[in-house]
Every structure is written in C-alpha cells, then in structure tokens.
Amino acid sequence: MNEPGEENIVLEGFLCPICKVDFGLDLKLFLHFQEAHSEDQDLVKSFKDLFGKAKEKILKNDIGKKEERHYVWEPQEIGEVQSHFEYFKHCRNKWVEHFVMETNKTVVRLEKLLCNLPQDPNKRKIHEQTIVHWLDGTDVTRCPDCTKSFNITRRQHHCRLCGSIVCHECSCFLPLSKAYETINEPGKNPMNSIAQSLPSFRLCVHCGEVLENREQTKYRDQKPLMCDYYDKIVECRNKIENDLLIKFNQTYNLLKEGESSYLTEANKIRSDIVKLAETIDALSNRILKLENDTNSSNVTTKNIRLAMIQCVQSTVLAIPALPSLKEIEEIAQRKREVAEARLRNGQDTNKPKMSPSVSKRHNTQKNEIKLILEDGWSPVTNANVNSENPVVEQMNIIKNYIKQAKEAYRFDEVASLERNLQELNEEYFKMQNGSRNMSDYSTKN
Amino acid sequence: MDLIQAVKLYIIKMTEDCGPGMKVLLMDKTTTSIVSAVFSQSEILQREVYLFEQLTSTSSSDSMYHMKCITFLRPTSENISLVCKELRNPRYGYYYIYFSNIISKTDIKTIAESDIQEVVREVQEYYADYLAISPHLFSLNIPSCGQCLSWDPLQLTRSTQGIISVLLSLKKNPLIRFQASSKMSKQLAEKIKVIFSKEENLFNLKQGDIQPQLLILDRREDPVTPLLMPWSYQAMVHELLTINNNQVDLSHIEDIKPDFKKVLLCAEQDDLYKQNMYKNFGEIGEIMKSLIDDFKSKAKNHQKLDTISDMKAFVENYPQFKKMSGTVAKHVIIMEQLSCYVTKKNLLEVSELQQQIACDIQSSQHTQKIRELIEKNIPDEEASKLVMLYALKSFSKDSNRELTSLIQLLKSKKVSEHWIELVHDVMKFQSKIILDNENTLKNAKQITKRFYKVKIFHY
Ligand SMILES: [Zn+2]
Ligand SMILES: [Zn+2]
Ligand SMILES: [Zn+2]
Numbered sequence: 001m002n003e004p005g006e007e008n009i010v011l012e013g014f015l016c017p018i019c020k021v022d023f024g025l026d027l028k029l030f031l032h033f034q035e036a037h038s039e040d041q042d043l044v045k046s047f048k049d050l051f052g053k054a055k056e057k058i059l060k061n062d063i064g065k066k067e068e069r070h071y072v073w074e075p076q077e078i079g080e081v082q083s084h085f086e087y088f089k090h091c092r093n094k095w096v097e098h099f100v101m102e103t104n105k106t107v108v109r110l111e112k113l114l115c116n117l118p119q120d121p122n123k124r125k126i127h128e129q130t131i132v133h134w135l136d137g138t139d140v141t142r143c144p145d146c147t148k149s150f151n152i153t154r155r156q157h158h159c160r161l162c163g164s165i166v167c168h169e170c171s172c173f174l175p176l177s178k179a180y181e182t183i184n185e186p187g188k189n190p191m192n193s194i195a196q197s198l199p200s201f202r203l204c205v206h207c208g209e210v211l212e213n214r215e216q217t218k219y220r221d222q223k224p225l226m227c228d229y230y231d232k233i234v235e236c237r238n239k240i241e242n243d244l245l246i247k248f249n250q251t252y253n254l255l256k257e258g259e260s261s262y263l264t265e266a267n268k269i270r271s272d273i274v275k276l277a278e279t280i281d282a283l284s285n286r287i288l289k290l291e292n293d294t295n296s297s298n299v300t301t302k303n304i305r306l307a308m309i310q311c312v313q314s315t316v317l318a319i320p321a322l323p324s325l326k327e328i329e330e331i332a333q334r335k336r337e338v339a340e341a342r343l344r345n346g347q348d349t350n351k352p353k354m355s356p357s358v359s360k361r362h363n364t365q366k367n368e369i370k371l372i373l374e375d376g377w378s379p380v381t382n383a384n385v386n387s388e389n390p391v392v393e394q395m396n397i398i399k400n401y402i403k404q405a406k407e408a409y410r411f412d413e414v415a416s417l418e419r420n421l422q423e424l425n426e427e428y429f430k431m432q433n434g435s436r437n438m439s440d441y442s443t444k445n
Numbered sequence: 446m447d448l449i450q451a452v453k454l455y456i457i458k459m460t461e462d463c464g465p466g467m468k469v470l471l472m473d474k475t476t477t478s479i480v481s482a483v484f485s486q487s488e489i490l491q492r493e494v495y496l497f498e499q500l501t502s503t504s505s506s507d508s509m510y511h512m513k514c515i516t517f518l519r520p521t522s523e524n525i526s527l528v529c530k531e532l533r534n535p536r537y538g539y540y541y542i543y544f545s546n547i548i549s550k551t552d553i554k555t556i557a558e559s560d561i562q563e564v565v566r567e568v569q570e571y572y573a574d575y576l577a578i579s580p581h582l583f584s585l586n587i588p589s590c591g592q593c594l595s596w597d598p599l600q601l602t603r604s605t606q607g608i609i610s611v612l613l614s615l616k617k618n619p620l621i622r623f624q625a626s627s628k629m630s631k632q633l634a635e636k637i638k639v640i641f642s643k644e645e646n647l648f649n650l651k652q653g654d655i656q657p658q659l660l661i662l663d664r665r666e667d668p669v670t671p672l673l674m675p676w677s678y679q680a681m682v683h684e685l686l687t688i689n690n691n692q693v694d695l696s697h698i699e700d701i702k703p704d705f706k707k708v709l710l711c712a713e714q715d716d717l718y719k720q721n722m723y724k725n726f727g728e729i730g731e732i733m734k735s736l737i738d739d740f741k742s743k744a745k746n747h748q749k750l751d752t753i754s755d756m757k758a759f760v761e762n763y764p765q766f767k768k769m770s771g772t773v774a775k776h777v778i779i780m781e782q783l784s785c786y787v788t789k790k791n792l793l794e795v796s797e798l799q800q801q802i803a804c805d806i807q808s809s810q811h812t813q814k815i816r817e818l819i820e821k822n823i824p825d826e827e828a829s830k831l832v833m834l835y836a837l838k839s840f841s842k843d844s845n846r847e848l849t850s851l852i853q854l855l856k857s858k859k860v861s862e863h864w865i866e867l868v869h870d871v872m873k874f875q876s877k878i879i880l881d882n883e884n885t886l887k888n889a890k891q892i893t894k895r896f897y898k899v900k901i902f903h904y
Contacts, residue, residue, distance in 0.1 A: 076447055078454040079614030080647060082570040084553045091557035092565070099561050217562055220510045220538070227511045230467060294507035300467070300495045307490035 099210075106210050109161050111183045113201070114176075121199075132163045145170035145205060159204035172208040173200040182211055226290055226301065229283045233308065236276045236283075240315055244273050248319055255323055258332030266322050273319055277312045284308035448577040449713060451614040452483045455543075455571040456517075460492040462567055463513045463541045469496035471516045471531075473524055476545060478586065478690060480517070482576045485714060500527050508536040515541050519574065520548040529559035541567040545574035546606045547644060574610035578691070579712055583611060594665075596629055605636040612659070618650045619659040627663035634661050668837055668874065669803050672830045674796040678729050679722040682710065682779060685786045698782065708775050717772050726783065733780055736773055791823045795831065802834045811835060812847045819854055828855060829864035833871040848872065 112131045118124045128134075137156045142149045143166055150156050156165050174182075179201060203211070251266040288305040292298045323331075460468065470489075472480065477499060480489075496509075500518065514537035518524040528542065542556070542565060553568065575583040585607040590600040612619065618641075623634040637659070641648050664671075675684055686693050688710055696706040712719040721729055787793060795818060802811050815835060819828045832851045839847070855865060 074446070076450050076454065077616075078458055079451050079572055080616055080650070081455075081458075081572075082547075082647060084548070084568040084570070087550065088553055088557045088560075088565065088568045091554045092560050092563065095558040096561060096563060213561060216534075220562075223511045227467075234465060294505070294509075296469075296496060296498070296505060296507040296509060300469075300509070300512070303490055303495040304467070306487075307493075307495065310487055310491065 103210050103214055106161055106207055107183060107214070110179060110211075113160065114179060114183060117176075128160055132161065134158045134163045135165050137165050140165050143167035143170055157202055159207055160201040161203055161207040164204050166204045170205055171202050172205060174203050174208070174211065175200045182214065224290075224297075226287050226297075229287050230304065233280050233283050236280050237311065240273055240276050244269055244276070245315075245318060248273060252320070252322070255328055256331070258328055258335050260325055260328040260332065263322065263325060263328065270319055270322065273315065277315045280308050281312050446615050446617075447580040448575070448583050448611070448614075449483050449580055452479065452573040452575075452577045455573040455614065456480060456484060456489075457492070459515050459517065459541065459543055459571065460489075460494060462569075463515060463539070466493065467512045468492075468494045469498060469509070469512045469514050469537055470494050471498045471500050471514050471518075471537075473500055473518050473521075475519050475586070476517045476573075479545070479573055479576055482578065482690065483713070500524065500531065502527065502530075506534075506536065510538045512537045513539050513541065515543070517543045517545065517571075517573075520544040520546050520552065522552075525552045525555060528556055532556065532559040532564065533561070535562055535564045538564070540565045543567075543569050543571045546570065546572060546610050547640075547647070572610035572613040575607045576690075583607070591629060594629070596632055601632060601636060604633060605640065608633075608637055608659070609640050613647065616650050617657045617659075618648045618652060619657040621659045621661070623661035624663050624666060627666065630661045630663045665874075668871070669834065672834050672837075673799050673803060674792055676725045676796070677723050678718075678726065679710075681726060681783055685783055686779070693779065695778065695782065698778075701778075705775060705778055708779070710779075715772055717776060726787075729776075729780060730784070733773070733777055737777075790827055791818070791821060792827070794818060795823055795827050798831060799834055802831070802838050812851065815851060816854060819851075819858060822858070825860045825864050828858065828860055829868055832868050836868065836872045837875050 109132060113128060116127075118127050135158065137158075140150070140156065143154070144164070145166055146169060148154060148167060150167065154167050157168060157171050158165060159171065248266065248269045251262045251269060254262045255266055284305045284307075287301050290301060292301060470480070477497070494515070496512065498505075500516070516528065516531075518528065532540065540560075547570060556565075556568070575585055577583050585603060587600050587603060589597075590604060591597050621634045621637060623630040625631065675681055679688070682688055682693060686695070691709055691711045693708050693710055694706075695701055695708060709715070710718055712722060721732060724732070798811070798814050798818060801814075805811070812835070815831050818831065832848070832855060835844075835851065836848055852865060852868060855868070
C-alpha cells in the first residue's frame, strides 16, 4: 500500500488535464494543448452547432432510437466507520465508579439519619448534626451554586446529607416517606401517617440529583402493555417470514409440478399464514386503541399500526391462490404424456422419478439437458414435442445459435442471444405456469 | 459508488446494530433531512423505527424506556451538550449514538461522564454528513458559502466536513487537485489536506490501482452557464419551478388538486422520473404522449392528444387512469407548467439568443436582438440575464456604450432594481476578470475546464 502522506500531495498550477504536466502559465498550457491534444479541440468546435440541433429536437421531437445509457452501479459495501465505544466505556467507568461511591455514601448517611430520628424539632436538629457535620457558615457570603450573596431575605440553609451551605432556591426537599422508600425500608417506618406530617429533609441540588438518579433506575425496567402486544406481533412475523412462507413456496412449487397430494398441506399453510396476518392486524389495532398519556406514545402507536398494515398487505400479496385439484391433475396428465412420448421415441431411458425433493429434481433436469445437447436434439426431430408451443421451438433454435456462437468465439453475440433466451424462458414460464416439459428448458446452458 | 446507497447503508446498519425491538430515531435538523432524502417513511417503519424526534433544548419529556434510541447527530458543540443533557435524564431505554463526522476525544469524554445510568450501548462515527440528492450528486444545503469573494469560516468548515464524509462513505483517499486561480478552492483543498494528515488512520484505505482524484473547481470560473436556459427535464423543473429537498411546490397553480400541491420528484421512488430526468423537454413530451396514447388505445378512446393541454384534460377525465398511474399524472401536470412557462416567457427565442451570445464573440448583431426581445416584454429576469450574458461576452470599448443603453432600456421597461443591480455586479465581476487575465489565457482555461467537467462525470 502506498504511503498516505505521499499520496495526498496537492497538485496546483496550470496542469494539462491529459498529461498532468505543469506549464506554469495559462498561455503555455494553451499552446501545449493545441499541439499535443488537437483531437480534443473538437469539443470546442462541436459546441457551436450544438444548440442548432438541440433546438430542432425540442421543436420537432424527432427522437431517434438512440442507445439508452444506463449507469450500472457496482455492488457497494458500507463506508468507513469508527467506533469510540471502548474509549467511551473507559471514561464512563471511571466516572460511574466515582458516582456509585458517592451514591452509596449518601444512602448510608440517609440510613443513619433515619435511624431513631427524634420527632421533636430541636432534638432532631442535634441528631442531624451529629450524623453529618454542618459547614460553618460564618465565612460563606455567597451561595456556592448560584453565587448570589446571602442576606436577610436570602438565608443560609444546610444540606442534611452533606452539610454544605446553599440558598433556598438551590435546595430541594426529600419527604420522609420517600426517604424510607429510598433506603428500601418503607415498612420500617412505624408512624407512617405521622411521618407524612413531619418536615422533609432539605437537600442541596447535588445530593437531590444523586437520590433522584437512583430512584429513576428503579422504574427503567417497567414495560407498558404495548410491549406485550408488540412482542406477540414480532413472534407472528418471525413465524410467517422465517418458516411458513418458505414452506408455502416449496409446496406451491410442488403443486405447480402436478403433485396433487400436497394440496391439503398447502391449504393448511396458507390458512395458517392468513390467520397469523389477521392476528398481527388485530394486535396492532389493539395497540392503536391503547390509552396513551403522552404525545410520543400516540405517534408511536400510530406508526406501529401503519407499519403492520403494510406488513399484512405484503404478506397477503406473497401468497397467491392455490391451483384447483383439476388444474393440478391436468399438469400431471401433461407430464405423463410427455414422459410416454419420450419413451416411445427411445430418447430418454432415464425416466425422471417423481421425487418430492426439489433438489433432486434439479439434478435430473440437468442430466436431461445434457442429453438433449449431446444427442443433438434439433427443432426438427422434436417437432412432435415442441409443436405445442412455438416459444419452445424458438428457444431451441436460440440455444443452437448460442452453441454455434460459442464455438466461433463470438462472445458478444452469445451474450445477446442468452438475453433473448432468458426473455423467452420467462415468457414460457408465464404461459405454461409450471408444466413438466417446460422445466427441461428452464436451465440455461 | 452510489451516494444514496452509501447513506442508506449507514442508516440500515444503525437500525441493525441495536437489534430487534421498537426504535426511536433522535436527530438534529440537518440529519433529519439527510435521512429523509434517502428513506421514505414506509421504508423506515419496516425497520422498526416508529418515532422520529429532533433533539432540541425544548424536546418533550415523555419517557419511553421500552424503546431503543438511535441517536444520529452532527458533531456540533450544541449537539454534544444536548446529548449530555439527554443522558443525564434518559427518556429511552438504551442509546446507540452515531455522529455523522469526526468527533474529538474530549467530546467523547464529556458525553461518557453524563452517562451515569449507563444507558449508552454504542458510540460510532458513521459518515453520512451530506444530502444525497442522486447517486452522483450531493448537497450540503448551504445557501451562500462566502461573501466578497472569500469564505465564510463556518461554511468552509462545513464544506470540508461534508467532503471528508463523502470520501469516507465511499472509502476513497484521493489526490486533491484544485483550480489554482481561485483562492477559495485553494483554501478548501488545504483544509481537506490538513484533515487527511491529521486522521491518517482513517484515510489509510485500501485503494484500487488508480488513485481517485478530488477536483475542486470554483463555480465563478464559468459565470455563463448558470445564465443559460437548461432544456433537460430535471434542470428545467429546478429552473422554472424549483426543486427543494426533492419536492416541487405547485400550490401557486390555480385550481390544482390538493394531492398535487406539493409533489415529490425522487428518482429512487419514481421510475418514470429516474429514466427521464436527463432527457430533453421535447423527448419528455413525446414520452408522456406515448404513455397516454398507450392507455388511450386500451380505453378505445378517440380524443385528440396533440398538445400538452389535451393530455392534461385527458388525464383529468380518466379517474382510473389517474389511479393506475398517479406518477404519470404528476409529470403531466409538471410538463404542462413547464410548457406554459416556455410559451409565456418566450423561452425558445430567449434561449436561442442566449446560445448565440454565449458562443459567438462578435457582438455587433446581438444588441439589436436583445433590444427586440426586451421590447417584446419578456420577463424581468430573462431580460436582465440576456444583458448580463452580453456583459460577460463583450470586451470592446463600444460594448460599454451598448451596455449603458441596454441598462437604460431595462430601466425604461420598469425592470426591478434588484435585477439592475445584478447586471451591475456582473459587469464589475467581468472587468475584474479582464484585469486578471488576457483573453487568450482565458480561452486556454476554458478548454481545461471543459475537460474537467468530463472528468467529474466519470468520477
Ligand atoms: Zn498534455
Ligand atoms: Zn443558590
Ligand atoms: Zn448535599
């Protein structure tokens, strides 16, 4: 690999766009361009007539059958990415450790405060001060949080948990009942009703936040009813997409090959899919009908409903109606006739077995095609088989052409012939809708 | 190297990274338009994203812990502090944070220290920091990037970031080439170069045999082209009706159907548009006609369809046709508008004269023709554009006198002051160029430039 440093040299100057030599001056470059690359001068000349032609086109609409230019974009992988998560975790761990320690310290203090808390206000104040050392306020002239100076109207207050001094605006209150909850002993409060009326703890904003954060994490695992419904929807979707649709397509293909014994099973799978789709529809409707307390939840439920309607629609589109028993038997009948015809012609001693396995059938197909080519099946000898369909005849002719073209190394023609063949193939699939003799030709060779 | 695909792949990856479950997409104003440029609502809903939120200082406080939050933001200092605020009081279950460009270690640390509840599961740089308009065209939605011929420093940074993200999203480490005559091009090239060497590891990319080139050109080098009338479909729609974030506003049309007040012109979702956006006006008319003819023959109707208004009438009279091909109806309405403007503004004649002025250096006959057209009361902008073109293309002493009299004519036709000022600006710009370069030198550059253009398309 090249050195990135060297690769990124910024070139500047009057560079010739073709040979990338710097000519230093506009004029020199101009002269060089005239001498060395005169063929490109056509660009300049042709520009003048351009409009005349364009105008004609605009007015007269004479569009010739010109070659369409289609850009084919190469398959693309995701661009560069850079993860910072390791560094992020490193920074977070340090900080969280510090924070957890602080939280624990705060909670332990709260426990001590609540243990044998006196009801009498004066005794209570002494109790509080023996647990937490209160900062001496004589030298504190300003609130450390908002930096406003203390005076008669803005008085000093102590945080009961850390002893620091704040003003009224920078403090908050922790009700006693909540305090007991915080230390996980709501039952241990003997005078629950009295505790309600007792004054709360005054806290600084910092200590308040620490406790608040601890509280919040408790509720994080609660899930609304919507989630249950949604999980069920996802379950149904997975069942349809990863299981039933695959099974359905397999049996559907077997039916199209005349295997009537699969009709009951196919019907069952089909009705299972429809039932699940109905369940999805009903569940998403129930989500929509849920009482939501916030605007965001309302938007979310509406969007879930919308997404599920789309999902149900595309599922239903993916399962076509099944052929009737009569149609399947007709396919089987045609197949039998073809096989018999082949036996009579002595072309095929290797009669294809009716195997339920799809992969096995593919193998036999390939063998047959080989036989066809090696035996030099020509459109004439197979007239009895092919006359029933001109497309097959056409396909055989093209196959023959391809073979000849390959021998002559005319690969561009091979490509275009193969495109033709592909189109015919598709056409034939549409017409025959899955009869057996068609699949002899379905693989390109 | 499809830009739309590049942005899409990033966003798909975001929705996959966080696994199954209900998701919310938290964005800023810019990333919202980046995402909506490449994804339709139904597409993104199928990826389990059910809520779209913009991160602002006034975001709602609705908490939904059962949702995973994909946070996709530009790495601005404002966004960093907003993310910190969000993480201190997280509203959603887990956060998967993606920045659209390179972010500093310090910012990562700041965010990490706000994540006390440990809700962040991912922090990545995904370089989707541009609006992918089409597979080969992006925009940064900067209305004006400079003033008085030099960069607005903020926009220089934004442009650098934009180009860096385009390169990283396409995994390209190019050779930078720029137009040396432009100071702005040079500054941009140098800024990009600085980032290349600073982020050596990021740009240590596997390259093919041929190193790609990043070509930086100054649009001012060619002031002529923007003054010319374009005739290809997309360009015409933009010139005459204006395309904004893939949308065309048609609400000014009298008795327009509510469905068509604002129409989406998006090649990703509209095959008819995708196939025809670069075809010229006449061709599109023909295609529309044949589409409708085709339907007509099926419907066994014998209405005449020779003009675009006939077509419009036809489409409106066929509800089932409208249902069958709403897109065709949309394009027919747009085409009708375009053709209406072409007639009303005399654009065929104007355009022909524009081309003659642009290509022909002898200007003696042009002033007469410009006068004739202005007398025909063509719109202000077309009249002024013709005079501007003339100003850019005439170098003789006579032409100054001619210009003065043309401006006089504009004034007598009550052309608005704004346009007259623009004509004066162009004249000033032109005289500066004449001072800077001799004519011959200028020609040489134009050849080079033309070649550059060809190269851009290859890239
Ligand atoms: Zn050269
Ligand atoms: Zn305070
Ligand atoms: Zn405190």
